[in-house]
Amino acid sequence: MRHRSLLILTTALTTGALTLTACGSRDDNKGGGDDSGKKTTVVIGVDAPLTGSLSALGQGIKNSVDLAAKTANKNNEVPGIEFKIEALDDQAVPASGKANAAKLVGNKDVIGAVGPLNSGVAQSMQGDFEKAGVVQVSPANTNPALSQGDNWGKGEFKRPFKTYFRTAATDVVQGKFAAQYLYNDAKKRKVYVVDDKQTYGAGLAAIFSAEFKRLGGKIAGTDHVTVKETDFSSTADKVKSSKADSVYFGGQYPEGGLLSDQIKKTGAKIPTMGGDGIYDPAFISASGVANDGDFATSIGYPVEKLPTAKKFIADYEAAGYKDPYAAYGGYSYDAGWAIIQAVKSVVAANDGKLPADARAKVVEAMAKVSFDGVTGKVAFDEYGDTTNKQLTVYKVEGKVWKDVKSATFED
Amino acid sequence: MHELPQQLANGLALGALYGLIAIGYTMVYGIVQLINFAHGEIFMIGGFGALTAYIALPSGTSLLVAIPLMIVGGAIASVAVATAAERFAYRPLRNAPRLAPLITAIGLSIVLQQLVWGLYPDAKKPRSFPEIQGESFKIFDNLYLQRADAFVLVLAPACMLALGLFVAKSRSGRAMQATAQDPDTAKLMGINTDRIIVMAFAIGAAFAAVAAVAYGVDKGQINFEMGFILGLKAFTAAVLGGIGNIYGAMVGGVVLGLAESLSIAYIEEIPGMQQLGGGAWANVWAFVLLIVVLLVRPQGLLGERVADRA
Numbered sequence: 001m002r003h004r005s006l007l008i009l010t011t012a013l014t015t016g017a018l019t020l021t022a023c024g025s026r027d028d029n030k031g032g033g034d035d036s037g038k039k040t041t042v043v044i045g046v047d048a049p050l051t052g053s054l055s056a057l058g059q060g061i062k063n064s065v066d067l068a069a070k071t072a073n074k075n076n077e078v079p080g081i082e083f084k085i086e087a088l089d090d091q092a093v094p095a096s097g098k099a100n101a102a103k104l105v106g107n108k109d110v111i112g113a114v115g116p117l118n119s120g121v122a123q124s125m126q127g128d129f130e131k132a133g134v135v136q137v138s139p140a141n142t143n144p145a146l147s148q149g150d151n152w153g154k155g156e157f158k159r160p161f162k163t164y165f166r167t168a169a170t171d172v173v174q175g176k177f178a179a180q181y182l183y184n185d186a187k188k189r190k191v192y193v194v195d196d197k198q199t200y201g202a203g204l205a206a207i208f209s210a211e212f213k214r215l216g217g218k219i220a221g222t223d224h225v226t227v228k229e230t231d232f233s234s235t236a237d238k239v240k241s242s243k244a245d246s247v248y249f250g251g252q253y254p255e256g257g258l259l260s261d262q263i264k265k266t267g268a269k270i271p272t273m274g275g276d277g278i279y280d281p282a283f284i285s286a287s288g289v290a291n292d293g294d295f296a297t298s299i300g301y302p303v304e305k306l307p308t309a310k311k312f313i314a315d316y317e318a319a320g321y322k323d324p325y326a327a328y329g330g331y332s333y334d335a336g337w338a339i340i341q342a343v344k345s346v347v348a349a350n351d352g353k354l355p356a357d358a359r360a361k362v363v364e365a366m367a368k369v370s371f372d373g374v375t376g377k378v379a380f381d382e383y384g385d386t387t388n389k390q391l392t393v394y395k396v397e398g399k400v401w402k403d404v405k406s407a408t409f410e411d
Numbered sequence: 412m413h414e415l416p417q418q419l420a421n422g423l424a425l426g427a428l429y430g431l432i433a434i435g436y437t438m439v440y441g442i443v444q445l446i447n448f449a450h451g452e453i454f455m456i457g458g459f460g461a462l463t464a465y466i467a468l469p470s471g472t473s474l475l476v477a478i479p480l481m482i483v484g485g486a487i488a489s490v491a492v493a494t495a496a497e498r499f500a501y502r503p504l505r506n507a508p509r510l511a512p513l514i515t516a517i518g519l520s521i522v523l524q525q526l527v528w529g530l531y532p533d534a535k536k537p538r539s540f541p542e543i544q545g546e547s548f549k550i551f552d553n554l555y556l557q558r559a560d561a562f563v564l565v566l567a568p569a570c571m572l573a574l575g576l577f578v579a580k581s582r583s584g585r586a587m588q589a590t591a592q593d594p595d596t597a598k599l600m601g602i603n604t605d606r607i608i609v610m611a612f613a614i615g616a617a618f619a620a621v622a623a624v625a626y627g628v629d630k631g632q633i634n635f636e637m638g639f640i641l642g643l644k645a646f647t648a649a650v651l652g653g654i655g656n657i658y659g660a661m662v663g664g665v666v667l668g669l670a671e672s673l674s675i676a677y678i679e680e681i682p683g684m685q686q687l688g689g690g691a692w693a694n695v696w697a698f699v700l701l702i703v704v705l706l707v708r709p710q711g712l713l714g715e716r717v718a719d720r721a
Contacts, residue, residue: 051528053634055535197691223675224691228640230630233421233560234675235690241414254537258630265557266417267547286537286632 039082040354044069044339045104047097047115047125050089053228053254056282057117060326061139062087065114067312067319068336078344080352085336086110090121097121098128105132111362112137112339114332119143120199126161135363137338138166139331142174142276142299143203147383157383163363165384167331167338167375169299169391171200173409174275175207177391178297181405182246182273183215185393186295192220192244194235194259196227196251204275205250212248220244225255232259233266240268249274253283261289271295279327284399291396295404300375300390302403303330312374334373338380342366416554418676419669424560424629426668427567431622432645433652433660434574435493435615441591441655442611443505448516449496450615451642452523453489457620458540458633459531460488465541474541478624481541485620492523493616494609502605520638527635537634540627559629570621571661574614578657583610591655644697651701653714662712670700 046065048058062085069083086107088100097116104110105128112135116122122141129136138146147166149158182188191212195205202224209219220242223235236259239247247263249256249272256278263272271293279296303309303325312333316325325332342365347354355361370379379387389409394401435450464484468477500519504512527534543562547555556564578584589597590607598604626641627633644667652663674696679688687695704712 051535052636053537194690223689226690226694228636230626230637231425232690233425233557234418234672234693237414237417237421238676241417258632261631265547267555282536285539289542289631 039080041082041084041109042111042343042354043084043086043107043109044336045100045107045110045113045115046085046087047090047100047104047113047121048087048117049092050087052091054092054117054252056280056323057140057326057328058089059321059323060329061115061117061332063319063321063323064139064312064316064325064329064332065336067316067321068333068340070319071315072337072340077340078347081343081347081354083340084109090116090118092118092121094118094121094124098124101125101128105129105134110134111343111358112366114139114335114339116141117328118198118200119146119203122146122164123199126164130161130163133163133359133363135163135165135339135342135359135366137335137366138164138168139328139335140168140276141166141200142168142171143199144170144172145203147385159383162384165335165338165366165380167335167373167378167386167388168276168328169386169389169409171204171207171275173389174297174299174391175204176211176411177407177409178248178273178275178295178393179208179211179215179217181297181393182248182295183212183217185405186246186271188217188246188271190218190220190244191246191248192239192242193222193248193250194239195222195224195249196255197224198227198251200275200277201249201251203250204277205248208248208250225251225259227251227255229255230258232262235259236262236266236268239263239270240266244270246270247272249278252277253280254286257283257286257291260291260294261286264289264291273297276327279394279401281324281326281401284396284401290399292398294396296394296401298327298392298394300330300388301392301406302394303374305403305406306330306374306376308372308376309374330374334375334378337371337373338366338369338378341369341371345369413553414676416551418672420554420556420560422669422672423665424557424563424668425672426648426665427563427661428622428625428664429641429645429648429667430661430664431563431567431570431618431625432641433649433664434571434618434657436646436649437652437654437657437660438611438615440649441657442587442594443501443608444509445501445512446516446646447501447612447615448513448642448646449519449523450493450619451638451640451645452520452527453493453496453616453638454619454623454642454645455633455635455638456492456523456527457485457489457616458623458627458637459485459527459534459538459635460620461485461624461627462538462540462633463488474543474628477541478628482621482624485623486617489616489620489623490613493612493619497609497612502608520642524635524638531635534635537632540631540633542631543628557629559625562628563625566621566625567661570618571658574618574657583607587611647697647701651704651711653708653711656711656713656715659711659713666700666712667697670697 048061050058090097117140119141144152195201260272273295276298279298342362345365346361392406395404439447461481543558547557586602648663648667652659671693
């Protein structure tokens with residue numbers, strides 16, 4: 001008897017836990033009242049961290065793709081096609097991303113996917129999309145190896161997955177741009193480099209360090225932090241005693257915000273610089289310590305300042321999403337819109353109907369997509385990388401990120 | 412070596428935090444031999460309870476007034492959850508094989524995380540927590556003590572002392588010791604062992620709430636996942652110090668904290684070890700230390716050798 005009740009209890013608890021987890025990853029996107037049976041439904045998958053510490057970015061990605069799909073439906077962008085999104089949560093965990101990729105390609109209505117946020121997650125998903133021949137457009141991955149192969153550092157470029165595209169510029173562009181700004185504009189000469197050991201952070205930190213040294217700067221020291229840990233006081237004191245005049249952090253804002261705070265608390269009055277991973281309001285708001293003077297680079301010009309983005313911002317606000325579009329909203333909208341444009345050209349070439357091999361056709365059409373998007377001209381080169389190499393440096397001033405320099409990257 | 416005092420201070424503050432959480436593991440283990448893996452989540456819930464208390468206070472309340480009230484608010488939340496967990500999850504399994512409550516604890520930890528994630532407003536991302544402001548205290552040229560670190564360094568020993576006195580002197584404390592030694596005999600002597608067990612859970616949870624406030628005012632943020640890694644570290648501290656021994660929890664915490672901060676600072680300065688130093692390897696060195704200690708003293712630093720336990 002005792003054993004039975006024990007079994008029931010354990011089962012109940014486990015079921016409860018699993019149900020709750022499942023609830024978290026379900027998207028409450030109710031297609032609703034489309035009664036026209038004639039339209040073909042095409043699903044655009046979305047994979048991003050919708051929960052957890054990076055959810056500020058993930059929710060912005062999901063909402064922006066949703067907005068792209070809704071806009072296409074409203075304007076009847078592709079006659080006869082109704083776009084829907086299916087958003088899955090990867091919690092920034094590669095294994096979850098892989099499971100989501102399998103789930104998306106298993107749904108025959110999925111024509112393409114937007115995501116993921118993290119380069120490390122992308123690595124685990126690329127193979128599944130390629131096998132199924134489903135196009136994948138990331139709004140945020142910046143690791144060069146994803147599109148140029150593992151030996152990109154040695155100058156051998158080989159595209160590993162023909163289904164992979166991105167609207168974000170790579171870390172090579174971003175890391176070098178950051179080094180040039182810190183050395184030439186901010187006049188810093190001695191930098192302490194910290195990374196979070198992840199695909200994105202470690203890659204970015206290495207590219208930054210190489211360029212900073214090439215320019216003539218000095219690396220005062222290096223250290224690594226562990227994701228999800230929160231006490232970096234020992235590392236902060238090492239930074240202080242190294243007498244560095246600046247810090248470069250390769251990683252995301254949860255650790256970046258804490259690291260910057262803890263360095264400032266040691267009394268070292270030096271700025272922390274990072275990539276687009278720290279360019280988020282949560283980097284500043286996560287704690288009470290002022291982050292004034294910290295820098296971040298991000299891809300593209302500030303969305304708020306692009307004339308092409310005005311409509312996006314207005315539409316986003318009108319749609320009444322709960323979370324802001326965050327750092328990748330514009331890129332996500334463009335990624336979603338690129339898939340829509342590819343579908344449009346495929347449908348147009350097939351007498352206004354979706355062909356049977358639509359997935360393969362969309363991959364082909366993707367390479368030729370070209371339009372003026374939220375973030376500027378959207379088009380892809382032979383590796384699937386964006387041809388848009390505009391970047392901006394942002395600086396924290398009084399609790400907000402202010403753009404201080406926008407330029408097109410030149411090697 | 413110029414920064415040694417500073418790194419020692421960092422390690423002590425971190426260790427004191429581990430120690431406060433470790434009390435919860437060690438109290439419960441000492442009395443019912445249960446490893447309560449949900450304790451990390453009890454710590455997290457203490458943090459959210461404290462945040463709720465802070466939000467309920469009129470804005471502009473000085474932290475000096477707010478912190479005690481936040482500790483009370485956090486403790487109410489964490490004690491309520493811990494005693495409910497004991498009553499509804501662990502008590503029915505008390506005579507079951509030992510693996511059953513262990514797995515239950517792991518399941519409970521997932522459930523609690525998801526509940527806070529789903530039900531607490533805006534808890535899906537880190538929530539900001541009132542932070543102790545102000546310059547750090549200058550003690551020597553090479554030793555600055557941050558206010559939040561000073562706070563935990565005063566609070567932790569004070570709590571330990573109070574707990575030590577309670578267990579050694581009070582009637583309930585002696586009943587607790589008796590239950591730990593032999594629950595059946597204690598029951599025969601008229602001790603309400605169920606009540607004592609609930610008390611052990613409650614004390615552990617209250618300490619976790621204190622730790623959560625100390626953590627929040629230092630880091631300036633709390634999130635629903637924060638209990639996992641800290642809980643694991645605190646459990647390690649409890650084992651290192653000798654699980655079942657309340658002073659061991661504090662000693663284990665401090666040793667673990669010092670090991671982490673010193674390995675971050677100095678391993679890479681040993682010739683030939685450059686690759687094995689820094690923050691990336693701190694956890695590795697902490698666990699190497701744990702293994703070495705357990706090889707020499709399997710019962711932990713202050714633990715007693717008990718044949719029929721662990």
